[in-house]
Amino acid sequence: MMRRHSRKRPVLQAPSRGDVGKAANYKRRHILLGSVLLTVILVISMASYGLTRLQPRRHFENLKPVGKPTPSVSPIQSAETQISPRQGVVNILLIGSDQRPGENAGHSDSMVLVHANLNTHQYSLLSIPRDTRVHLPGSGYTKLTSVQYIQQIRRGSNQGIVDAVQSVSTLTGVPIDYYVETNYTGLEKIVDAIGGIEMDLPFSVTLTHPWHPQLAGKQFAKGKHFMDGQAVAEVVHERDSVPGTDYGRQQLQGQALIGLAKATLNPHNLLRLPVFYDSLPSFLVATNLSKWDMLSLALGARGDFHPEQQIHYYQLLGTSETLRDDILGSYNNQVVINPYVLQQTIQNHFQER
Numbered sequence: 001m002m003r004r005h006s007r008k009r010p011v012l013q014a015p016s017r018g019d020v021g022k023a024a025n026y027k028r029r030h031i032l033l034g035s036v037l038l039t040v041i042l043v044i045s046m047a048s049y050g051l052t053r054l055q056p057r058r059h060f061e062n063l064k065p066v067g068k069p070t071p072s073v074s075p076i077q078s079a080e081t082q083i084s085p086r087q088g089v090v091n092i093l094l095i096g097s098d099q100r101p102g103e104n105a106g107h108s109d110s111m112v113l114v115h116a117n118l119n120t121h122q123y124s125l126l127s128i129p130r131d132t133r134v135h136l137p138g139s140g141y142t143k144l145t146s147v148q149y150i151q152q153i154r155r156g157s158n159q160g161i162v163d164a165v166q167s168v169s170t171l172t173g174v175p176i177d178y179y180v181e182t183n184y185t186g187l188e189k190i191v192d193a194i195g196g197i198e199m200d201l202p203f204s205v206t207l208t209h210p211w212h213p214q215l216a217g218k219q220f221a222k223g224k225h226f227m228d229g230q231a232v233a234e235v236v237h238e239r240d241s242v243p244g245t246d247y248g249r250q251q252l253q254g255q256a257l258i259g260l261a262k263a264t265l266n267p268h269n270l271l272r273l274p275v276f277y278d279s280l281p282s283f284l285v286a287t288n289l290s291k292w293d294m295l296s297l298a299l300g301a302r303g304d305f306h307p308e309q310q311i312h313y314y315q316l317l318g319t320s321e322t323l324r325d326d327i328l329g330s331y332n333n334q335v336v337i338n339p340y341v342l343q344q345t346i347q348n349h350f351q352e353r
Contacts, residue, residue, distance in 0.1 A: 140326025
């Protein structure tokens with residue numbers, strides 16, 4: 001679908017951070033007792049899933065990436081800087097699609113690359129614009145959002161997702177180990193399954209085209225809100241009322257992911273985890289993460305998790321241009337990523353040194 005944009009429009013970048021607190025003398029015994037209780041519960045929870053299978057650093061030692069960089073077409077030219085030691089490090093592509101129940105294909109409406117280092121407990125998130133111009137081998141240039149849909153029609157549902165993952169790996173020069181795809185209803189159910197999440201909105205949001213028409217015009221002020229699944233799914237879908245349209249929406253999606261990470265790893269939600277992870281596959285459109293992989297990631301992060309200091313969110317600088325889409329055989333608006341900014345972002349935040 002064509003959207004009206006100016007010939008060239010600069011796009012801005014945005015990160016994020018925070019802090020923690022301490023207890024009084026007369027409460028120390030209660031806090032100690034609570035800590036011991038939580039530790040016992042965690043041990044029991046781990047034991048029930050098989051302790052030997054949940055050792056994150058060992059579990060992710062010998063990864064075989066789904067998406068492998070191809071330097072000849074990637075803006076990141078040096079193959080030597082693309083692959084780094086993988087022990088305790090995992091890359092995951094999160095995909096939000098418009099695929100509806102009963103459909104076999106969907107567009108990648110949002111894509112976030114997650115670089116998780118379980119050794120240093122640092123987590124980098126990179127939003128990739130859905131309209132990014134990418135090269136699809138054998139077909140030519142098109143929008144990133146179209147790759148999954150086109151390849152699912154041509155090659156089947158699973159292979160279409162793998163091809164979309166490969167496009168992101170080629171673009172960024174980052175090997176991608178896992179992918180997780182969900183849609184509107186899946187996200188709504190995931191948030192509700194964990195009991196809701198807190199989102200810190202960087203700006204006010206007005207729902208202009210909600211999935212539920214009765215919510216049209218509903219407003220959310222800038223700041224922190226505790227939201228259920230429906231509210232989260234509607235907010236991260238909004239773009240017309242937020243600064244930078246798609247780029248503002250990316251920031252909202254980043255805040256939702258941070259909120260989910262906090263809720264999932266919150267000690268108060270510890271007892272929910274076994275049921276949550278058992279039911280998670282039913283909320284996802286597709287993933288190559290097993291239940292054991294998910295639990296390993298969660299337990300690996302839980303050991304030393306301070307989201308405000310450890311989760312870092314990034315966006316890419318690019319320009320919106322009217323260019324020929326080789327697959328559609330027509331001109332449309334595409335985002336051309338600045339290769340220098342992309343290279344610096346990847347080398348500084350998505351590779352080990």
